[in-house]
Amino acid sequence: MHRAADAATLAELVALMDRYAVCAVGHNRPLSNEEHIAFSLQLGPMDRGKSPKIAGTGIRIPHNELVDQSNMDQDGAIYAEGDRRLAFKRANRLWHTDMSFRQVRATYSLLSAHVVPPEGGDTDFIDMRVVYDALPQATKARLDGLVVEHSYWYSRKLGGGPDPTETERASRPPARHPVVYVCPRTGRKSLYIASHVSGILGWPEDAARSLIDELMAFATQPRHVYSHKWRVGDVVIWDNLITLHRATPFDDTRYRRDMRRATCREAPVHSVPA
Numbered sequence: 001m002h003r004a005a006d007a008a009t010l011a012e013l014v015a016l017m018d019r020y021a022v023c024a025v026g027h028n029r030p031l032s033n034e035e036h037i038a039f040s041l042q043l044g045p046m047d048r049g050k051s052p053k054i055a056g057t058g059i060r061i062p063h064n065e066l067v068d069q070s071n072m073d074q075d076g077a078i079y080a081e082g083d084r085r086l087a088f089k090r091a092n093r094l095w096h097t098d099m100s101f102r103q104v105r106a107t108y109s110l111l112s113a114h115v116v117p118p119e120g121g122d123t124d125f126i127d128m129r130v131v132y133d134a135l136p137q138a139t140k141a142r143l144d145g146l147v148v149e150h151s152y153w154y155s156r157k158l159g160g161g162p163d164p165t166e167t168e169r170a171s172r173p174p175a176r177h178p179v180v181y182v183c184p185r186t187g188r189k190s191l192y193i194a195s196h197v198s199g200i201l202g203w204p205e206d207a208a209r210s211l212i213d214e215l216m217a218f219a220t221q222p223r224h225v226y227s228h229k230w231r232v233g234d235v236v237i238w239d240n241l242i243t244l245h246r247a248t249p250f251d252d253t254r255y256r257r258d259m260r261r262a263t264c265r266e267a268p269v270h271s272v273p274a
């Protein structure tokens with residue numbers, strides 16, 4: 001997948017993504033950062049956002065198109081227990097979809113495996129179109145027209161992360177999105193929620209929490225889940241608008257796990273909040 005793809009191949013990939021929502025592509029070696037970025041650029045405008053301002057974070061991967069999803073600092077050392085960067089990473093174990101806390105949402109994520117731990121660290125996925133289709137009719141009717149707020153910091157806190165500083169909080173303000181997403185290519189509806197959801201517009205907090213918790217519980221039933229077991233060289237592509245995913249635990253203060261993510265967006269983003 002590191003070679004430039006022709007238009008027919010790209011169209012075929014988009015069609016496969018529309019059908020399966022998640023696709024895994026194996027390679028006999030990890031993609032280089034440059035190959036990863038070049039391929040991802042063919043699937044839409046890419047996020048070149050700055051990482052959130054987590055105090056003490058250095059830069060391990062010198063490309064602002066790639067998100068470092070490893071448990072390593074800029075020198076390749078594993079984060080120590082108690083490191084707030086590790087605490088924020090562990091919040092990825094909550095069911096979420098990438099960048100729903102941004103107004104210009106993520107479309108495809110392309111996650112590339114460079115180093116995988118000997119055990120654990122699978123990534124779980126759910127096709128939220130299947131979930132939407134399975135909802136009772138009365139629930140679908142309740143969702144009609146609802147807009148929800150997604151906050152990065154809400155889910156970090158929920159995941160056991162520390163309270164963000166004011167600067168951290170300001171680096172990622174919340175976003176609002178319809179709770180039902182309709183794919184323009186397929187016309188299929190899906191439920192666009194995540195652990196980032198902090199409220200429903202116009203609803204009291206308790207009622208909103210109760211409905212969101214109910215929907216998340218329904219969505220995340222084991223029968224809806226695919227677990228990807230990583231091999232070095234794998235690239236898994238998912239459509240964030242129609243899926244949920246989560247990291248699963250591994251011994252993250254003992255083993256290295258080096259995963260790098262490119263993220264496409266709905267539209268070019270020229271100025272991401274600092």
Ligand SMILES: [Fe+2]
Nearest residue numbers: 092097098245
């Ligand atoms: Fe993610």
